[in-house]
Amino acid sequence: MSRVATPRIGPTAAVISLVVGGAVAVTGAGMLLSAFLAELGDGAHVLPFAVGGLLSLLAGLGGVALARTRRRASTALNPYSGFAAVTLAWVVAAGVGSAPLLITGTFDNPINAYFEAMSGFTTTGATLIENYNQPDVVFLWRSIMQWLGGIGIVVLVVAIAPVSGTGFQRVFYAETSGVTSERLTPRIIDTAKILAGVYLALTLAAFLIFDATGMNAFEALNHTMTTISTGGFSTEPASIAAFDSVGVEIAAIVFMILAGINFAFYWRAIKGRDLMPQLSEVRLYLSILAMATTAVTISVLIAGDIEGIGESIRESAFAVVSLTTGTGFVTADFDLWNTFSRILLLSLMFVGACAGSASGGLKVIRVSMLLKSSQQEIERQLRPNAVQVLRVGGRTFSEDARRAVLGFFLLYVIVYALGSVAMGATGVDPITAISGAATTLNIVGPGLGEIGATDSFGAIPEGGRVVGTLLMLIGRLEIFTVVALFAPLFRIRRGMI
Amino acid sequence: MLLAALLALLGDGREMLAFVPCGVVVIALGLAGIAVARLRGRGTANLSAYLGFAAVTLAWVAAAAVGTIPLLLSGTFDSPVNAFFEAMSGFTTTGATLIDDFSQPDVVLLWRSVMQWLGGIGIVVLVVAIAPVSGTGMQRLFYAETTGVASERLTPRIIDTAKILAGVYLTLTAAAFLAYAIAGMTPFDALNHTMTTVATGGFSTRAESIAGFDSTAIEIAVVFFMVLAGVNYAFYWRAIKGKSLMPQLSEVRVYLLLLGLATAAVTVSVLIADDVGGFWQSLLDSAFSVTTIVTGTGYVTADFDAWNTFARVAILVLMFVGACAGSSSGGMKVIRVWLLLKTARQEVERQLQPTAVHVLRMGGRPFSEDARRAVLSFFLLYVLVYVLGAIAMAATGVDAITAISASASTLNIVGPGLGEIGATDNFGAIPEGGRIVAAVLMLIGRLEIFTVVALMAPLFRVRRGLV
Numbered sequence: 001m002s003r004v005a006t007p008r009i010g011p012t013a014a015v016i017s018l019v020v021g022g023a024v025a026v027t028g029a030g031m032l033l034s035a036f037l038a039e040l041g042d043g044a045h046v047l048p049f050a051v052g053g054l055l056s057l058l059a060g061l062g063g064v065a066l067a068r069t070r071r072r073a074s075t076a077l078n079p080y081s082g083f084a085a086v087t088l089a090w091v092v093a094a095g096v097g098s099a100p101l102l103i104t105g106t107f108d109n110p111i112n113a114y115f116e117a118m119s120g121f122t123t124t125g126a127t128l129i130e131n132y133n134q135p136d137v138v139f140l141w142r143s144i145m146q147w148l149g150g151i152g153i154v155v156l157v158v159a160i161a162p163v164s165g166t167g168f169q170r171v172f173y174a175e176t177s178g179v180t181s182e183r184l185t186p187r188i189i190d191t192a193k194i195l196a197g198v199y200l201a202l203t204l205a206a207f208l209i210f211d212a213t214g215m216n217a218f219e220a221l222n223h224t225m226t227t228i229s230t231g232g233f234s235t236e237p238a239s240i241a242a243f244d245s246v247g248v249e250i251a252a253i254v255f256m257i258l259a260g261i262n263f264a265f266y267w268r269a270i271k272g273r274d275l276m277p278q279l280s281e282v283r284l285y286l287s288i289l290a291m292a293t294t295a296v297t298i299s300v301l302i303a304g305d306i307e308g309i310g311e312s313i314r315e316s317a318f319a320v321v322s323l324t325t326g327t328g329f330v331t332a333d334f335d336l337w338n339t340f341s342r343i344l345l346l347s348l349m350f351v352g353a354c355a356g357s358a359s360g361g362l363k364v365i366r367v368s369m370l371l372k373s374s375q376q377e378i379e380r381q382l383r384p385n386a387v388q389v390l391r392v393g394g395r396t397f398s399e400d401a402r403r404a405v406l407g408f409f410l411l412y413v414i415v416y417a418l419g420s421v422a423m424g425a426t427g428v429d430p431i432t433a434i435s436g437a438a439t440t441l442n443i444v445g446p447g448l449g450e451i452g453a454t455d456s457f458g459a460i461p462e463g464g465r466v467v468g469t470l471l472m473l474i475g476r477l478e479i480f481t482v483v484a485l486f487a488p489l490f491r492i493r494r495g496m497i
Numbered sequence: 498m499l500l501a502a503l504l505a506l507l508g509d510g511r512e513m514l515a516f517v518p519c520g521v522v523v524i525a526l527g528l529a530g531i532a533v534a535r536l537r538g539r540g541t542a543n544l545s546a547y548l549g550f551a552a553v554t555l556a557w558v559a560a561a562a563v564g565t566i567p568l569l570l571s572g573t574f575d576s577p578v579n580a581f582f583e584a585m586s587g588f589t590t591t592g593a594t595l596i597d598d599f600s601q602p603d604v605v606l607l608w609r610s611v612m613q614w615l616g617g618i619g620i621v622v623l624v625v626a627i628a629p630v631s632g633t634g635m636q637r638l639f640y641a642e643t644t645g646v647a648s649e650r651l652t653p654r655i656i657d658t659a660k661i662l663a664g665v666y667l668t669l670t671a672a673a674f675l676a677y678a679i680a681g682m683t684p685f686d687a688l689n690h691t692m693t694t695v696a697t698g699g700f701s702t703r704a705e706s707i708a709g710f711d712s713t714a715i716e717i718a719v720v721f722f723m724v725l726a727g728v729n730y731a732f733y734w735r736a737i738k739g740k741s742l743m744p745q746l747s748e749v750r751v752y753l754l755l756l757g758l759a760t761a762a763v764t765v766s767v768l769i770a771d772d773v774g775g776f777w778q779s780l781l782d783s784a785f786s787v788t789t790i791v792t793g794t795g796y797v798t799a800d801f802d803a804w805n806t807f808a809r810v811a812i813l814v815l816m817f818v819g820a821c822a823g824s825s826s827g828g829m830k831v832i833r834v835w836l837l838l839k840t841a842r843q844e845v846e847r848q849l850q851p852t853a854v855h856v857l858r859m860g861g862r863p864f865s866e867d868a869r870r871a872v873l874s875f876f877l878l879y880v881l882v883y884v885l886g887a888i889a890m891a892a893t894g895v896d897a898i899t900a901i902s903a904s905a906s907t908l909n910i911v912g913p914g915l916g917e918i919g920a921t922d923n924f925g926a927i928p929e930g931g932r933i934v935a936a937v938l939m940l941i942g943r944l945e946i947f948t949v950v951a952l953m954a955p956l957f958r959v960r961r962g963l964v
Contacts, residue, residue: 079848079849079850079851080849083848083849299892338894339891339892339894339895339896339897339900340891340892342891342897343887343888343891343900344891347884347887370877371881373874373877374874374877374878374881375957377870377871377874377875377877377878377947378878378947378950378951378957379954381550381947381951382546382547382550383546384546399866399870402870403866403869403870404844406873406874406876406877407840407841407844407847407873408844409873409877410840410841410844410873410876411841411844411845413876413880414837414838414841417814420814421807421811421814423810424806424807424809424810424811425805425806425807427770427805429806430806430809430810430813430898430915431897433806433810434810434898434901449897480844480845480848483845484845484849486845487845487846487849490842490845
């Protein structure tokens with residue numbers, strides 16, 4: 001045996017080394033890709049990305065190789081090390097991704113660069129860049145970070161979590177089901193390939209459409225990557241508003257909506273399988289978007305925020321879709337609209353799009369389960385002995401799933417409230433603190449007040465950026481993954497009261 | 498009402514006449530109503546849950562409607578909406594006011610205080626005495642998830658329990674009155690503030706609230722009695738009866754711990770960020786604000802809306818916590834919050850050990866999985882109503898922070914909020930539509946969400962099968 005020749009590592013270290021190594025390798029490959037693409041553009045500052053990309057790729061592959069020295073590593077995975085590995089993968093990827101942003105001089109402060117990279121990989125889209133006079137490679141790298149983050153979370157949620165047999169299944173699936181009952185394919189790698197295929201197909205389609213509606217190739221490429229990942233980084237300080245084109249806006253709306261749909265749904269459609277598990281979620285998702293657009297349109301018309309019904313529908317639909325899917329593109333300054341639409345948009349951030357997409361928020365399926373459960377609870381006050389089954393979209397959920405989704409909601413609100421208080425402690429005004437916590441936890445991007453539609457996160461003090469970074473990470477990994485890492489801390493307090 | 502008139506007779510006696518005939522008529526009607534119910538015999542014995550909820554909700558609505566009349570007749574308000582808002586704020590013990598001009602006849606100020614005082618004992622009796630033995634959905638509502646009073650019904654008969662509670666309430670009132678009078682209030686001020694303190698209401702006889710007295714002694718006395726008023730009345734009852742204090746003792750302990758920790762945090766933030774005049778002043782202002790917000794009283798000594806954002810957002814969050822179950826305070830109540838935190842921790846553990854069995858416990862007492870579902874669902878409904886309330890409030894045209902905090906302040910039965918309804922403002926800046934939303938939220942919050950929301954259950958049934 002070759003045991004003498006290769007280093008021996010424990011099962012936990014192997015998993016972490018595999019996952020983090022993989023993430024670093026992919027990050028490195030993405031860096032090389034952005035260097036390559038930028039070479040076709042202005043070619044400035046390409047070197048740090050090429051070298052950094054190469055180093056990251058090698059380091060990452062080294063990590064993967066190290067993990068491979070231990071066979072069957074992943075079968076021995078316990079939930080804690082699984083959560084730790086995935087969290088670390090995002091943390092390290094953001095760390096690696098922030099390095100070239102520092103070297104090119106885009107940021108002086110490591111905290112800012114790290115915030116930008118975390119906002120990229122989590123597909124949030126909150127930015128600290130105020131000067132958009134940056135080399136092409138920087139914009140490409142921001143877009144690629146989001147694009148990779150988007151496919152990363154989709155693969156994790158749809159392909160890896162259902163078959164992992166660990167706590168992930170609970171985190172992502174016990175409550176959303178839909179996918180768990182039937183694994184898409186027996187092997188993770190096959191599912192991942194199909195998902196990547198759908199992702200690439202959507203990317204290609206969006207690129208062609210954006211290109212056709214008036215963006216140049218560079219703009220189309222960047223916006224394509226940040227649309228499909230529901231990310232929201234733009235090459236323009238004014239975001240999509242800069243193009244001032246109805247064609248571009250409609251194309252962006254369509255692809256944001258498509259990107260917010262469960263990728264398992266596409267997979268089923270392609271394979272000719274029963275669409276039902278996801279179909280009801282998609283239907284509800286579309287009706288939420290339609291109803292919210294109607295409500296915002298009416299309020300904007302009544303309050304006189306926008307002239308003309310056509311214009312009102314256009315701006316309202318864009319804002320609703322952008323915030324619900326957690327993309328964060330902007331065409332109109334919704335922060336100047338009436339309070340009703342602002343609070344409604346803030347609430348929509350929490351709804352999010354479908355589970356199994358790259359969007360943030362609670363996800364539509366969970367929201368519909370919560371609404372159904374609350375209706376049942378009201379009935380239970382009237383008929384305490386009635387037996388109730390939680391049934392959403394023709395699917396039956398166990399009492400355990402009900403508890404899980406209620407527990408998820410509870411944790412979500414607690415983390416949000418703590419996030420708001422922490423954000424408030426950094427010295428911004430209350431509405432900025434409240435919306436800042438909402439927009440980062442829900443993976444959206446823009447908020448209200450000082451971080452409104454036309455502002456960056458520049459007005460948030462350094463402490464608030466750290467809080468924002470943390471909330472993006474917690475929100476991206478659906479609360480439990482990150483919070484469970486702190487479980488040992490809670491255990492110490494046991495038995496106090 | 499007659500009580501208010503009688504007390505006003507001792508004061509300036511202005512506009513008193515408006516109250517006397519009204520009071521007589523209302524008492525007559527009320528007695529007639531009870532008599533009708535008695536005629537049916539066994540009326541409460543087989544009360545369906547729906548009727549029970551409807552009766553309780555109607556009781557509050559009718560009381561507020563009746564309470565509105567003298568406020569209109571005395572000329573305090575021109576608009577019935579405003580008068581109804583004020584009366585609802587009174588009977589729900591919220592304390593949000595629309596009165597700008599506090600040079601009102603004594604009888605009006607007294608009537609506001611009496612409304613709160615009655616509302617306070619009303620909710621305490623409902624929650625602690627009636628709900629556990631009513632055998633209707635009310636039992637689930639107040640007890641399935643909370644204190645476990647239900648398990649060994651306080652006394653076989655509601656009326657006995659109610660008498661003891663009224664005794665405790667009166668004792669607290671008398672003690673507060675003496676303390677306030679000694680601390681320097683005039684008897685009239687002391688009487689009014691006593692009633693609104695013990696009821697965790699918050700109406701004051703002065704525009705600046707407790708700050709109007711500018712007296713440290715008064716502030717300390719008020720903090721002390723607010724804290725006492727936020728304790729579960731079942732706890733006092735148990736102490737008097739010499740029963741085991743345990744189910745409530747752990748809640749009281751968490752409640753005091755919460756007040757202590759929150760005061761410490763706000764004090765530190767105020768010392769760092771705001772200049773309110775030295776350590777002791779910071780501590781006193783912070784303790785006062787935290788206590789008034791947590792207990793849902795709503796008195797004001799310092800303009801906390803001018804403090805740093807940490808303190809303001811923390812105050813907003815504290816509104817949702819509230820004081821102990823079985824007190825007249827608002828919010829979700831300490832025991833529910835504590836059970837929620839425990840459940841949250843257990844959910845986190847469950848991610849790591851999916852097969853482990855967790856039992857929800859408080860004060861050594863286990864709660865069923867059904868109780869867990871009930872408290873989680875209560876939380877869900879609470880947040881849903883709050884969000885809808887905030888959106889509805891926003892639709893009436895106030896700014897974002899005012900909408901968010903007004904919905905919180907009314908649903909949680911507090912009184913003041915942030916922004917246009919900050920510590921030194923009243924609800925005058927809220928447009929008429931917003932006042933209606935606020936009145937509804939106060940009612941929903943006072944009756945712990947389900948009572949009122951369940952009345953709309955038939956509406957939800959229509960939508961069944963839609964998605």
